[in-house]
Amino acid sequence: MGPDEYVEAVLELVERIPPGRVMSYGAVADALAERSGRSSARLVGSIMARHGGGVPWHRVVTSSGRLPPGHEREARARLLAEGTPLRSAGVDMRAASWSPEEGM
DNA sequence: GGGGTGACCCAGT
């Protein structure tokens, strides 16, 4: 799987995250690990930064639930609007974390 | 080719 295909796979997966739920950068990387042959949270982060504009980017947060740096306000507003469980730090990962297997 | 830089993550202190 080439770099471009990997970008497509990441965006595809992010589009499948249901409203009110989230995935961490690392979880996205892990979910595509078998198919792509690599698992790098940093890579997913940079892909979201560069190509995330057309997908629900606010549903991808850090593993601790913190919102994407530089977009905290916008992300929080969208998450709040779709009923995502929030805490002071950001997202309540125990309640909001979603995985692909769960959605089939 | 070599080195710096991220929308990261985890274990250790």
Added chain:
DNA sequence: TACTGGGCCACCC
């Protein structure tokens, strides 16, 4: 709780 060090990998000088 907060900080650090190492690992990570595509990009861009």
